[in-house]
Amino acid sequence: MTGIGRNELRAVSAAVLAVATHLSVRDVLRTILTSARRLVGARYAALGVPDDAGGFAEFLADGVTDEQWAAIGPVPRQHGLLGVLLHDTKPVRLDDIRAHPRFEWWPAAHPVLTDFLGVPITDGDEIVGEIFVANKTADGGFTEQDEELLALLAAHAAIAIVNARLHERARELSMVQERTRIARELHDAVTQKLFSLRLAAESAATLAGRDSARAAAQLDLVRALAAEVSDELRAAVVGLRPPDLAGDGLDSAIGKQAELLNRVHGVDIVYRGGDVPRLTTTREEAVYRVLQEALHNALRHASAHRIQVDLRVHSESVVLEVSDDGTGFDVEGSRDRRLGLTSMRERARAAGGRLRVTSTSPGGTTVRLEVPVGG
Numbered sequence: 258m259t260g261i262g263r264n265e266l267r268a269v270s271a272a273v274l275a276v277a278t279h280l281s282v283r284d285v286l287r288t289i290l291t292s293a294r295r296l297v298g299a300r301y302a303a304l305g306v307p308d309d310a311g312g313f314a315e316f317l318a319d320g321v322t323d324e325q326w327a328a329i330g331p332v333p334r335q336h337g338l339l340g341v342l343l344h345d346t347k348p349v350r351l352d353d354i355r356a357h358p359r360f361e362w363w364p365a366a367h368p369v370l371t372d373f374l375g376v377p378i379t380d381g382d383e384i385v386g387e388i389f390v391a392n393k394t395a396d397g398g399f400t401e402q403d404e405e406l407l408a409l410l411a412a413h414a415a416i417a418i419v420n421a422r423l424h425e426r427a428r429e430l431s432m433v434q435e436r437t438r439i440a441r442e443l444h445d446a447v448t449q450k451l452f453s454l455r456l457a458a459e460s461a462a463t464l465a466g467r468d469s470a471r472a473a474a475q476l477d478l479v480r481a482l483a484a485e486v487s488d489e490l491r492a493a494v495v496g497l498r499p500p501d502l503a504g505d506g507l508d509s510a511i512g513k514q515a516e517l518l519n520r521v522h523g524v525d526i527v528y529r530g531g532d533v534p535r536l537t538t539t540r541e542e543a544v545y546r547v548l549q550e551a552l553h554n555a556l557r558h559a560s561a562h563r564i565q566v567d568l569r570v571h572s573e574s575v576v577l578e579v580s581d582d583g584t585g586f587d588v589e590g591s592r593d594r595r596l597g598l599t600s601m602r603e604r605a606r607a608a609g610g611r612l613r614v615t616s617t618s619p620g621g622t623t624v625r626l627e628v629p630v631g632g
Contacts, residue, residue, distance in 0.1 A: 507536070
């Protein structure tokens with residue numbers, strides 16, 4: 258790439274590395290846009306991702322304040338020069354945008370644009386967006402070198418947009434699979450119990466007036482079956498797949514899970530989160546799965562009235578603690594929980610972390626997981 262000097266290449270490299278630290282597509286596109294405006298020395302920059310209705314699914318601007326952006330009004334439509342860049346793969350470089358035959362107008366609060374450089378964002382032959390800059394801060398307008406730089410950043414924007422599409426499709430597929438799994442589990446585990454519960458209730462109603470002892474026995478069966486159905490439904494909720502940890506982050510995802518289970522079970526689940534750094538995908542999922550298993554055990558076995566969940570950073574590690582005030586159990590000898598404890602320990606080991614479970618009866622149980630931030 259002739260024409261781009263060493264300093265510019267270093268700046269582009271820094272911009273690309275900055276892009277890699279973001280996970281949401283909007284953050285990625287924002288970083289690209291800010292880098293573009295700075296690298297080519299423009300007063301204004303914008304980036305748009307079109308929708309299928311003649312507008313933009315995403316439209317970001319850089320160089321205007323929030324107040325200016327609000328005064329400008331609604332996001333633009335795919336008209337004028339914006340429409341050109343969405344239908345022609347060739348860049349557009351102008352000394353004055355107002356001289357272009359497709360120039361139309363802008364709102365009264367819109368800044369006045371003069372020199373202009375726009376580049377389509379392409380994935381193969383498909384145009385997936387556009388990025389443009391305006392009003393060069395140095396004399397002479399935008400150059401061929403500026404065009405090369407903008408094209409380079411447009412290529413990275415294309416990767417971000419395509420990856421976001423693939424992620425969204427994968428998420429939708431995962432949701433469909435999860436709904437299918439839950440439906441299957443509810444059918445297999447709950448439907449038969451509900452049928453038995455209905456028969457027991459009808460039998461109790463029939464016997465109520467002529468055999469009170471047998472009616473009472475049937476009502477005991479109704480209570481037992483209802484409790485089993487309740488447990489199966491709760492297990493289905495606890496077994497839900499992790500949310501979008503990449504988008505939500507551990508703090509938000511754990512908070513949402515605690516809030517959900519609080520509503521479902523009616524137990525006082527208190528979450529104290531913190532601003533924890535991002536971990537690898539494997540480590541974040543391990544923390545979330547250990548949380549689920551610890552909550553499941555506390556809710557199903559401990560007869561707890563209060564469960565406290567803490568997430569924090571300590572000595573270069575992210576620490577998760579789940580503590581309950583329940584009945585406690587024998588950590589080494591409890592058959593009911595051994596499989597869950599084994600699973601938690603395996604997850605901790607695979608994530609390079611450490612798991613410690615302490616329990617007293619009475620007194621309650623604490624599950625503590627530490628996973629390293631780096632390494």
